[in-house]
Amino acid sequence: MKDELVDLAKERELNSRIQNLESEEEMLNDLWPSIKQQISSSQTNVICQSQLAETRNYTASWIPWAIAASLIVSIGSMTFSWNKLKQVENIYAQISQEQKSDLTVEGNLASVKREKEDLVRQVDLMEQEYKLARVDLMSKISMNARQIDKATLKDIRETLKEIESANQLLKKAIIETPDDHRLVTLLKTTYQQELNVLTQLVKLDTSI
Amino acid sequence: MIANQAVLNQNDKIASWVSSAKLGDLDAFEKLYLTFHKKIFLLAKRMTGTTSDAEDVVQETFVKAWQKLTSFRAESQFYTWLRSIATRVMIDRLRIKNAKIWQQALDYDEVLSAINSDMAQVKDLEKMIALLPIGARSIFIMHDIEGYKHVEIAEMTGVAVGTSKAQLFRARKLLRESLL
Numbered sequence: 001m002k003d004e005l006v007d008l009a010k011e012r013e014l015n016s017r018i019q020n021l022e023s024e025e026e027m028l029n030d031l032w033p034s035i036k037q038q039i040s041s042s043q044t045n046v047i048c049q050s051q052l053a054e055t056r057n058y059t060a061s062w063i064p065w066a067i068a069a070s071l072i073v074s075i076g077s078m079t080f081s082w083n084k085l086k087q088v089e090n091i092y093a094q095i096s097q098e099q100k101s102d103l104t105v106e107g108n109l110a111s112v113k114r115e116k117e118d119l120v121r122q123v124d125l126m127e128q129e130y131k132l133a134r135v136d137l138m139s140k141i142s143m144n145a146r147q148i149d150k151a152t153l154k155d156i157r158e159t160l161k162e163i164e165s166a167n168q169l170l171k172k173a174i175i176e177t178p179d180d181h182r183l184v185t186l187l188k189t190t191y192q193q194e195l196n197v198l199t200q201l202v203k204l205d206t207s208i
Numbered sequence: 209m210i211a212n213q214a215v216l217n218q219n220d221k222i223a224s225w226v227s228s229a230k231l232g233d234l235d236a237f238e239k240l241y242l243t244f245h246k247k248i249f250l251l252a253k254r255m256t257g258t259t260s261d262a263e264d265v266v267q268e269t270f271v272k273a274w275q276k277l278t279s280f281r282a283e284s285q286f287y288t289w290l291r292s293i294a295t296r297v298m299i300d301r302l303r304i305k306n307a308k309i310w311q312q313a314l315d316y317d318e319v320l321s322a323i324n325s326d327m328a329q330v331k332d333l334e335k336m337i338a339l340l341p342i343g344a345r346s347i348f349i350m351h352d353i354e355g356y357k358h359v360e361i362a363e364m365t366g367v368a369v370g371t372s373k374a375q376l377f378r379a380r381k382l383l384r385e386s387l388l
Contacts, residue, residue, distance in 0.1 A: 010384040017333040017387075018352050024246035025253065031267050032241055038271045039234065 112178075119178045123171055123187065130191040137198035156201060163194045222286050230277050237277075241270055244287055248294045254349050255298045257338055265301070269294040295350065299364055302346060309343045310367040310375060336386055340379050347372055348379035 141156075170187040177183065222243065228236035248269055252262035272293050280289050302309050337345060347365075350356040351372070356364075358372045365372070 007384065010387050011380075013387050014333075014380065014384050021333060021353060022250060025250040026246060027249050027263065027266070028259070029263060031245070031263060031270075032238060035241065035267055035270045035274075036234065036238070038267070039237075039274045042271070042275060 116175070116178050119184070120175060123174055123184065126188060126191065127167075127171075130195065133195050134198060137195065137202055140202045141198065156197075159197070160194065163190065166190060223282065226277070226280065226282070226286055229274070230280075237270075237274055240273075240286065240290075244290055245270070247287065248290065251291065251294060251349070251354065252298060254334075254337060254353070255295075255346050256301070257342070257345075261301070265294060265297050268297050272297065291354065295354070295356075295364060298346070302342065303366075306342075310347065310365050310371060333383070336383055340382060344375045344379035344382070347375040348383075351376050352380070 167187060167190055170183060170190065174180075174183045174187060222240065225233075225236040225239045225243075229240060245266055249262055249266050252265035252269075253259060256262050256265060269290065273290055276293070280286065337348065340348060347361055350361050350364075351358065358369045358376075361367075361372045362369045
């Protein structure tokens with residue numbers, strides 16, 4: 001209880017002293033010039049900002065016109081560009097068409113060339129087979145040549161030469177007119193006939 | 209009667225200076241500065257503990273007051289409004305130094321023994337207040353000297369009302385123990 005009374009006394013003392021505290025104190029330095037300078041500089045900033053805002057407002061009234069002008073220029077540019085693009089597209093289309101037709105001609109030529117080459121290869125193959133068979137037959141005939149009449153042999157050789165020259169003409173004609181398949185058939189028949197003649201000659205020679 | 213008349217005249221003058229200052233009259237604002245800067249300086253000196261910091265607070269307070277003058281409503285006292293600006297400036301400064309300055313618990317025994325020995329040397333309450341830990345000191349000044357309520361202190365400092373009360377209790381206990 002005594003402690004509480006002491007505390008209360010001290011509490012009152014403290015409150016009393018708080019009440020008696022000074023409410024203000026003199027400053028050694030005058031801060032007003034510095035405050036005034038800061039306020040003035042901040043005011044300048046505010047003025048600048050307001051002027052800027054006014055400028056923005058002034059500019060803002062022209063914005064619709066500027067947008068309209070920009071749109072017109074943009075549309076004009078776009079139309080011009082579109083036309084130019086179309087022209088270029090047409091030019092490219094023409095060039096492409098020409099290139100296509102060129103390619104078709106070239107393709108045809110290549111195709112013809114390929115057919116011709118195939119034909120030559122076919123004829124060569126046929127000639128090789130014929131020559132192999134002919135060499136074989138001729139070797140057989142030569143082996144028995146002593147038993148064959150010289151005049152007959154001469155006739156055979158001359159006939160073979162004529163057939164060979166005829167074959168050469170046929171080959172030339174085939175290459176010049178590859179579409180005419182009858183010539184190939186004719187050449188084939190000629191080879192076959194020659195080989196038949198030679199085969200009969202070998203048989204004749206053997207029988208003698 | 210004469211004193212009341214003087215106060216009324218002073219209040220009228222302040223209201224007139226405020227109105228002029230709101231319109232951009234810097235001379236009127238200077239009169240407001242001359243009227244209130246000593247009070248703000250003492251408050252700042254008590255809170256910050258140093259003259260140089262207190263001067264910085266005074267300067268910042270009056271510059272902010274000028275910038276915010278249009279938001280001042282005539283219903284409240286100009287000094288109350290000005291003081292709230294100064295208090296917030298100081299709280300911000302204290303928060304920069306230590307964000308948890310008001311949450312820090314006071315170890316009463318240790319603080320008491322350390323501070324009491326210093327306080328025993330001084331009989332001046334002003335000097336005793338200056339010896340208080342900064343968190344407890346600022347709340348003691350705001351509550352007991354400036355008259356802020358715990359709710360207002362809690363709102364300004366960002367601490368709980370209970371924390372504000374606890375800090376005030378410890379500050380007052382320290383001061384009571386030191387009083388002879």
